[in-house]
Amino acid sequence: MPKSPLAPPASPPATGRRLIWLLGPALVAGVAYLDPGNVAANMTAGAAFGYLLVWVVVLGNLMAWLIQYLSAKLGIVTGQSLPQVLGDRIRSRWGRRAYWLQAELVAMATDVAEVIGGAVALNLLFGLPLLWGGVITGIVSMIVLTVQTRRGARAFESVVVTMLVVIVVGFCAGIIASPPDAAATLGGLVPRFEGTESVLLAASILGATVMPHAIYAHSSLVRDRFPLTAATATVGGVRERRLLRATRWDVTIALAIAGTVNLVMLLLAASSLAGVPGTDSLEGAYAALRDGLGPVIATLFAVGLLASGLASSSVGAYAGSEIMSGLLRIRVPLLARRAVTLIPALAILGAGIDPTLALVLSQVVLSFGIPFALIPLVWLTARREVLGDFRNRMLTTLGGVAASVFLVTLNIVLIWLTVTGG
Structure with a gap:
C-alpha cells in the first residue's frame, strides 16, 4: 500500500530529527495560553497581590497539559476533531445547533479579546486609534489564515511559532531588568487567598488559561497535520503510539513555554508594579513599565x-x-468567516467601550464554554468505543474529572463575582 508523504515510517521510533519533525501542533494551540486575556489577568494579579497567586499559574498549567494532551489524543486516534466527534454523536439536529451556538459565542468572545489586545498594542506603539488597530489586527490575521489554507498545516505552524518567539521575548525581557524575589516566589507556591478579589483574579487566571477554543483547535491541528487515511494506517496501533509519544513531548514543550511566560508576567508585575495605580489595564501596565523600567522594556x-x-x-x-x-x-x-467574526470586536472598539472592561467580559463569556468543551473531552477519551485500546487509564480519567470539577467550579465563581461585583 503506498504511503502518504505525511505519514511517519512504520518501524523506527520517533526520536531525534524525526521527533522534531512531529512537533508543532501543541505550540500553535499553546498560543491560546498567551493571548491578551492572559496578559491582563497575570499582570493585574501580580500588581495587586504580589506573589500570592503564583500557585494558580502553576496549577493552571499542569491542568492544561492534561487537557491539551487528551484533545490531541482524540484527534490522532480518531482522525477527527472534537467538534466532528460531537457532531456525529449528537443525534438531534437542534441539539447540534444549540451546542454550536454556545461554542460559536465562545469563539467570538475569544476573538473580541484578541483583536482588542492587538488594537491596544498598535495604539501603544504607534498611537493608532483603537478601531483602526482592530482593523489592522483582523487583516493581518486573515493573511496568516491564508497561509494555512494555501500552504498547509506546516507553513501555518511556522508563522505562528515565529510569533510565539516574539511573544516570549517581548513578555520576558522585563524580568531581566527587574528579577523577582526568589523566596517570595517559592512562598507563592503555597495555595491560599486573601479576600474576594484574589479569588476573582485566580478564577480569571484559570479562565484565561484553559480556554474552550484551545481544546477544539488542538484536536483539529493534529488531524490536519497527521491525517488518518488508508495510506497512513498501520497495524496494531504503531502509528498512534508513535504520534502520541511525540505529542507528549510537543505538549510538554508548548506548555512549558506558555507556563513560563505566564509566570514571568505575574512575577514582573509583582516585582515592578506592586502598588502602582492603574495597572489593572493593559495601557496602565505599559505606562508603569515605561516609567519604572524604561521605554525599551515597555516597547518590547x-x-x-x-x-x-x-x-x-x-x-x-x-x-x-x-x-x-x-x-x-x-x-x-475561512477568510469569509473571519471577516464576519471581526464585526463584534470592531463594533466594541468603534463604540468607545473601555478595552479592559471588554476583555474582562469576554473572559466571563469564555467561562460559560469551559464545561461544554472539557466534560465531553474527558468523557469521550475514556470510552473504548471511541478510542479503543487508547482510551484513558483510570488515573488519567480521574485527573481529567478532577480538573473539570475544579475549573468549572472556579469559572462559576468568576461569573458570580463578576455579576455581583465581588
Missing part, C-alpha cells in the same frame, strides 16, 4: 502584546471554523 512588552493578539486571533479563527464545520457540517470559506 507592547510588541509582545501585538504578536499575542495577532497569533491568538489567527488560531481562534481557525478553531471557530472547525467548530462550525464539525457541528453543523457547513464549510464556510
Whole structure:
C-alpha cells in the first residue's frame, strides 16, 4: 500500500530529527495560553497581590497539559476533531445547533479579546486609534489564515511559532531588568487567598488559561497535520503510539513555554508594579513599565502584546471554523468567516467601550464554554468505543474529572463575582 508523504515510517521510533519533525501542533494551540486575556489577568494579579497567586499559574498549567494532551489524543486516534466527534454523536439536529451556538459565542468572545489586545498594542506603539488597530489586527490575521489554507498545516505552524518567539521575548525581557524575589516566589507556591478579589483574579487566571477554543483547535491541528487515511494506517496501533509519544513531548514543550511566560508576567508585575495605580489595564501596565523600567522594556512588552493578539486571533479563527464545520457540517470559506467574526470586536472598539472592561467580559463569556468543551473531552477519551485500546487509564480519567470539577467550579465563581461585583 503506498504511503502518504505525511505519514511517519512504520518501524523506527520517533526520536531525534524525526521527533522534531512531529512537533508543532501543541505550540500553535499553546498560543491560546498567551493571548491578551492572559496578559491582563497575570499582570493585574501580580500588581495587586504580589506573589500570592503564583500557585494558580502553576496549577493552571499542569491542568492544561492534561487537557491539551487528551484533545490531541482524540484527534490522532480518531482522525477527527472534537467538534466532528460531537457532531456525529449528537443525534438531534437542534441539539447540534444549540451546542454550536454556545461554542460559536465562545469563539467570538475569544476573538473580541484578541483583536482588542492587538488594537491596544498598535495604539501603544504607534498611537493608532483603537478601531483602526482592530482593523489592522483582523487583516493581518486573515493573511496568516491564508497561509494555512494555501500552504498547509506546516507553513501555518511556522508563522505562528515565529510569533510565539516574539511573544516570549517581548513578555520576558522585563524580568531581566527587574528579577523577582526568589523566596517570595517559592512562598507563592503555597495555595491560599486573601479576600474576594484574589479569588476573582485566580478564577480569571484559570479562565484565561484553559480556554474552550484551545481544546477544539488542538484536536483539529493534529488531524490536519497527521491525517488518518488508508495510506497512513498501520497495524496494531504503531502509528498512534508513535504520534502520541511525540505529542507528549510537543505538549510538554508548548506548555512549558506558555507556563513560563505566564509566570514571568505575574512575577514582573509583582516585582515592578506592586502598588502602582492603574495597572489593572493593559495601557496602565505599559505606562508603569515605561516609567519604572524604561521605554525599551515597555516597547518590547507592547510588541509582545501585538504578536499575542495577532497569533491568538489567527488560531481562534481557525478553531471557530472547525467548530462550525464539525457541528453543523457547513464549510464556510475561512477568510469569509473571519471577516464576519471581526464585526463584534470592531463594533466594541468603534463604540468607545473601555478595552479592559471588554476583555474582562469576554473572559466571563469564555467561562460559560469551559464545561461544554472539557466534560465531553474527558468523557469521550475514556470510552473504548471511541478510542479503543487508547482510551484513558483510570488515573488519567480521574485527573481529567478532577480538573473539570475544579475549573468549572472556579469559572462559576468568576461569573458570580463578576455579576455581583465581588
